[in-house]
Structure formats: C-alpha cells, structure tokens
Amino acid sequence: xxxxxxxxxxxxxxxxxxxxxxxxxxxxxxxxxxxxxxxxxxxxxxxxxxxxxxxxxxxxxxxxxxxxxxxxxxxxxxxxxxxxxxxxxxxxxxxxxxxxxxxxxxxxxxxxxxxxxxxxxxxxxxxxxxxxx
Numbered sequence: 001x002x003x004x005x006x007x008x009x010x011x012x013x014x015x016x017x018x019x020x021x022x023x024x025x026x027x028x029x030x031x032x033x034x035x036x037x038x039x040x041x042x043x044x045x046x047x048x049x050x051x052x053x054x055x056x057x058x059x060x061x062x063x064x065x066x067x068x069x070x071x072x073x074x075x076x077x078x079x080x081x082x083x084x085x086x087x088x089x090x091x092x093x094x095x096x097x098x099x100x101x102x103x104x105x106x107x108x109x110x111x112x113x114x115x116x117x118x119x120x121x122x123x124x125x126x127x128x129x130x131x132x133x
Contacts, residue, residue: 021074023131032125033058052094076128083113
C-alpha cells in the first residue's frame with residue numbers, strides 16, 4: 001500500500017495536515033468516533049481535550065480491528081460542537097498528544113463546527129478513511 005502526501009504549490013502548509021493524500025488499494029471507512037468507552041460511558045464531559053484524546057484512541061482501536069495503523073489514515077472529518085478559536089486551540093493541542101503523548105499522523109482533514117452531536121454531552125466526533133495494506 002502506497003500513501004503519498006502532496007502539498008500543492010500556492011497552498012499554505014500546516015503541521016499535521018496534508019491538502020491531498022493519494023492511496024492505492026483497499027480502503028476502510030471508519031464511522032464517527034466519539035469519546036465513549038466500551039461500556040458507552042462518555043469520557044471527559046465538558047472537556048474538549050479529554051474527548052478529543054479519547055476519540056482518537058477509539059479511532060486507533062477501530063483501525064486496529066482491520067489491521068491498520070493511524071499512519072494509514074488518508075482523510076478524516078472532525079465535528080466539534082461550538083467551534084471557535086479557543087475550541088480549535090484545545091482540539092489541536094489534544095490532537096498533538098492523542099496517541100500516548102504523540103500527535104495523530106498528518107492526513108487530509110476537514111474541521112466542521114456543529115451546534116450539537118448525537119448525544120447531549122458529546123463535543124467531538126471523528127470519522128476517517130484509511131488505506132489498507
């Protein structure tokens with residue numbers, strides 16, 4: 001499986017983000033992951049950092065279920081309740097420590113602000129597409 005990150009000339013560059021990611025082979029589409037544990041207990045009510053870290057850890061578990069690693073994520077859509085500059089800062093901080101103190105690998109991503117998610121105290125949801133070996 002080959003994954004190529006492309007930063008087109010004339011577009012800004014940002015740490016942890018690629019404008020274009022090209023992959024070959026099979027893809028896994030991962031449903032939106034929130035900050036819930038295996039008993040459907042919300043982790044980090046009211047805390048964007050805790051919920052982001054848990055959502056990325058859940059994404060890592062979902063990837064492992066199909067034999068994939070975070071480095072194989074080619075795109076994601078992140079939904080944040082009440083998106084503003086402060087929420088973005090908290091999200092980015094959490095993303096940079098999400099995997100046992102290390103950042104989630106760069107990939108093509110879209111950050112979307114929403115008024116609410118499926119459950120009342122849920123602040124973060126992350127869906128992803130991964131290229132499989």
